[in-house]
Amino acid sequence: MDTDSFENIVIHGTKDTAVTFLDKNRENVKEYKISIFREISVFNDLKATYQAYQILKKERPDVIHSHSAKGGIIGRVLGPLLGIKVIYTPHAFSYLSAQSKLKRGVFLGIEKMLEKRTSLLLATSNSERKRAIEEVGFDPQNIIVFNNCIEPISKIEPLSIPKTWPDNYVCTVGRPSYQKNIEHMIRVMNEVNKEAKIHLVVMGVGPVSDQLESVKSLIQELDMDEDVTLLSWTQRTDVFNIIDQSKLYISTARYEGLPYAVIESLALSKPCVVTNCDGNRDLIIDGFNGFVVNEGVIQFKEKILELLRDEKLLERMSKNSQQVFAKNFSIKSNIKQLETIYKSYN
Template identity: 90%
Template sequence: MAKTKIAHLLHSLGGVDIYVRLLLNNIDTDSFENIVIHGTKDTAVPFLDKNKKNLKEYKISIFREISIFNDLKATYQTYQILKKEKPDLIHSHSAKGGIIGRVLGPILGVKVIYTPHAFSYLSSQSKLKRGIFLAIEKLLAKRSSLLLATSNSEKKRAIDEVGFDPQNTIVFNNCIEPILKIEPLSIPKTWPDYYICTVGRPSYQKNIEQMVRVMNEVNKEVKIHLVVMGVGPVSDQLESVKSLIQELDMENEVTLLSWTERTDVFNIIDQSKLYISTARYEGLPYAVIESLALSKPCVVTNCDGNRDLIKDGFNGFVINEDVIQFKEKILELLGDEKLLERMSKKSQQVFAENFSIKSNIKQLEAIYKSYN
C-alpha cells in the first residue's frame, strides 16, 4: 500500500517545534512519508523519524516578523517545493505556515490541515493589529481546510470567534513521550533547592510580570525561589521583567534562565515544589503537560490550554489572574504536604490517561488517513 505523503509547513520554534518533532518521532513510517518545510534561521537540528533517520527538509524565508517581501518569497518557495514533492496532504502549523498552506493548498489541489498552536491574533496588545489578524483568520477559515486544534479550548475559540465550521474542526491534544529518566543538569545550578518554576519567555502571552508580583506576595510569608526557564531571543518584555524584579528588590528570589536543553527543563521541573503559569492564552502548553508527567501540581491562569490540563482542586488550581488568590493557593500547597502529595499523584494520572503520545499517535494517524 502506498504511503501517505505529508508536507509539514512551519516556523520551527518553541512549542511548534516540539509538536512536529514528537509527531515525526512517533508516526508509523510504513504508512506515512513526511517532509518538513521550515525557516532558514529557526532551527539547525535535523528532523528525525521514529527510526532515527533524517527526514527530507527544505528551508524557506519564513520568519516570525511580518515582512511583505519575505512572506511573498516564502510563499513562492513553498509553491515550488510542493509542486516538486506532490504531497497528499499539507499540515500547516501556526500563523505563517497556516496562511501559506491554506493559500497554496487549493491552488495545487492538495488538502490542508491547519493547527494554530494558539491563534496569532491573541498575541497582539494593539486592538487594530488584533482585529487585522483575526480578520485574516476569519477569511481563511472559509477555505477548504481542516482545523486540527491542540485542545478543546482552542477548538471552541476556532468555532466561536474565528468562524470555523464545527464539522471541519477536531481536536488532537498536544502530548509527549513519558519521561522515564531525569538526566543531570548540563548547566550550573545557581538557585536554591526550595523553588517553584515555570517555562515561558518574558512576553505579553506568558505575563511573567504578573508571576513576579505573585511571588513577591508569596515571599512576604514564605521564602521560596522562582526559576523562569525559556528566556530566549524572542523575549520582548525581558527588560520590563528585570525592572520589576529590581523595583521589588527580588534579585535574590528570581532566576532567569536562557534557552537550555529540554532534559534540563525536565530536571528543573522534577526538583521543584510545583509549577506555575500566569499566561494570558495558550494552545495546550507543553511545559504544563511535562509537569503532569513529572507528578507536579500546577497553579495556573484560567486561559485556553491551562484549563484543559488542570482541574481546579484536583491536580492543581485554576486562577482568574488574581495576585492574592494565586498567592493563597501557592501557600496552601506549600503548607499542606498531604494535599501536595495527593495532587501530585492526580497530575501523573491525568497525564497517563490523556497526554501520552505513545497512546495517542494512532488517533492522529487515523485523522491523516481519513482526511487524505
Template identity: 70%
Template sequence: MEKLKIVHLLHSIGGVDVYLRLVLENMNTDSFENIVIHGAKDTIKPFFDKKGNKVKEYKVSIFRDISIFNDFKSLVETYKILKIEKPSLIHAHSAKGGIVGRITGRLLGIKVIYTPHAFSYLSTQNSLKRILFLSIEKFLANGNSQLLATSQSEKKRAIEEVGYKPKNAIVFNNCIEPITKIQPLTITKTWPEDYICTVGRPSYQKNIEQMIRILHEVNKEAKIHLIVMGVGPVSGQLESVKNLIQELDMGNDVTLLNWTERTDVFHIINQSKFYLSTSRYEGMPYSIIESLALSKACVVSNCDGNKDLIIDDYNGFVVDNEDIKDFKSKILKLLIDKELLDKLSKNAFNSYSENYNIKKNISELESIYLD
C-alpha cells in the same frame, strides 16, 4: 499499500518544533511519508522519523516578523516545492505556516490541516493588529482546510470567534513521550533547594511580570524561590521583568535562565515543589504536560490549554489571571499543606498517563491524516 505523503509547513521554534518532532518520531513509517518545509533560520537540528532516519526537509523564507517581501517569497518557494513533491496533505502549523499552507493548498487543490498552536490574534494588545490578524484567520477558515486544535478550548475559540464550522474543527491534544529518566544538569546550579518554576520567555503571552508580583505577595508570608526558564533572544519584555524584579527588591528570589537543554528543563521541573503559569493565552502548553508527566501539581491561569490540562483541586488549581490574591492563596496552600500537595502531585501523573502519552495517542492523529 502506498504511503500517504504529508508536508508539514511551519516556523520551527518553541512548542511548534517540539510538536512536530514528537509526531515525526512516533508516526508509522510504513503508512506515512513526511516532508518538512520550515524557516531558513529557525532550526539547524535535523528531523528524524520513528526508525531514526532523517526526514526530508526544505528551507524557505518563513520568519517570525511580518515582511511583505519575505512572506510573498515564502509563498512562491513553497508553491514550487509542493508542485514537485505533490503531497496528499499539508499540515500547516501556527500563524505563518497556516497562511502559506492554506493559500498554496487552495491554489494547488491540496487538502490542508491547520494547527494554530494558539491563534496569532491573541498575541497582541494592539487593537488594529488584533483585528487584522483575526480577519486573516476568518478569511482563510474553512474552504479546503480543516482546523486541528491542540485542545478543546482552542477548538471552541475557533468555532465561536474565527468562524470555523463545527464539522471542520477537530482536536488532537498535545502529548509527549513518558519521561523515564532524569539527566544531570548541563548548567551550573545557582538557586536554592526549595523553589517553584515556570517555562516561558518574558513576553505578553507568558505575563511573567504578573508572576513576579504574585511571588512578591507570597514571600511576605512564606519565602519561596522562583526559576523562570526560557529567557531567550525573543523575549520582548525581558527588560520590563528585570526592572520589576529590581523595583520590588527580589533579586535573591528569582532566577532567570536562558534557553537550555530540554533535559535541564525536565531536571529543574522534577526537583521543584510545583509548577506555575500566568499565561494570558496558550494552545496547549508542553511545559504543563511535562510537569504532569513528572508528577508536579500546577497553579495556572484560566486560559485556553491551561484549563484543559488542570482540573481545579484535582491536579492543581486554576485561577483567574488578574486575581493576585487567589494566586497567592493557592500557592501558599501548596507550600503549607504537604498532604494536599502530595495528593495533587499523584493525580498530576495520572492525568498525564490517561490523556497525554503520545505512545498511546499517535494512532488518533494517524486516523485524522487518513480520513
C-alpha cells in the same frame, strides 16, 4: 508515526532548530528550511511563501498540516492553489497576541478569510475548538480536537548548565512576552515571599523576549534579584531536570493553545497553579492536579501557598498529575488517532 504507511516532510524556518528531525526508527526525516520568521516582514514572508510553493510543487504531498500563524497562512494560501488538502493547527490563534483592537481585528479578519481554505481545523484543545467556532466562525463539523502530546519522560538527565539557584524553588517555562505575562508572575511571587521564602526559576528567556527589560526592571523595583533566576534557552533535558526538582509549576499566561511545558510538568508528576485561560484550563482540573485561578495576585498567591504548606495535598495532586498525563497526553497512546485523521484526508 508508522513509517510503513507515512512519509513525513518538514518545512520550517532557517533559525528554528539545528537539531535533525528523526522518525520512530531514528532515521532522518526529509526537511526544508525557508525564510519564515516570527516577525512580520513583507519581503521574508513573500519569499517564504514562494519557497514553500516550490517545495510543495516538487514533493506533491497528500496532505499539508500547517502549524501556527505564519505556517497556517502559507499552507492555506498554497494548498488550494496546488489542489492539496490543508489541515491547520493554530496553537493559539494569532489575534490573541494583539494588544490593540485594530491589530486584533486585522489578525482575526485574516483567520476568518482563510477559514474557507481549511479542509480541517485540528484544534489542540477544547478551548481552542470553542474559540474557533464562536469567534472565527468555523463549522463545528470541520473541527477535530487532537491534544498536543509528548512521549513519557522515563529518565532525568543531569544538568548540562551550572545550578545557580537554591533547592527550594518553583518554576515556569516561557519567554518574557505579552502572552506569558511574566510581570504578573513576578508580582505573585513577591507576595508569596512575604509569607514563605521560595525561589522562582524562569526558563526560556531567549532572543524573542520582547518584555525582558520590563521583567528585569520589575524584579529590581521589587528588590527580588535574589529571588528570581532568568535562564536563557537550554537543552530540553535541562528543562525536564529543573521541572522535576521543583516544588510545583506555575503559569500566568494570558492565552495558550495547549502548552507543552504544562504537559511536561504533568508527565513529571508536578501540580500546577495556572491562570484560567485557553490551554491551561484544558490541562489542569481545579482542585485535582492543581489550581486554575483568575489573574488576581492574591488568589494566585494563596493557591501557591496552600500547596507549599500542605505536603499531603502536594503529594496527592502530584499523583493526579501523572494520572491525567497518562490518560490524555501520551503520544504513544494518541498517535494512532493522528494517523487516522491524516488517512481520512488523503
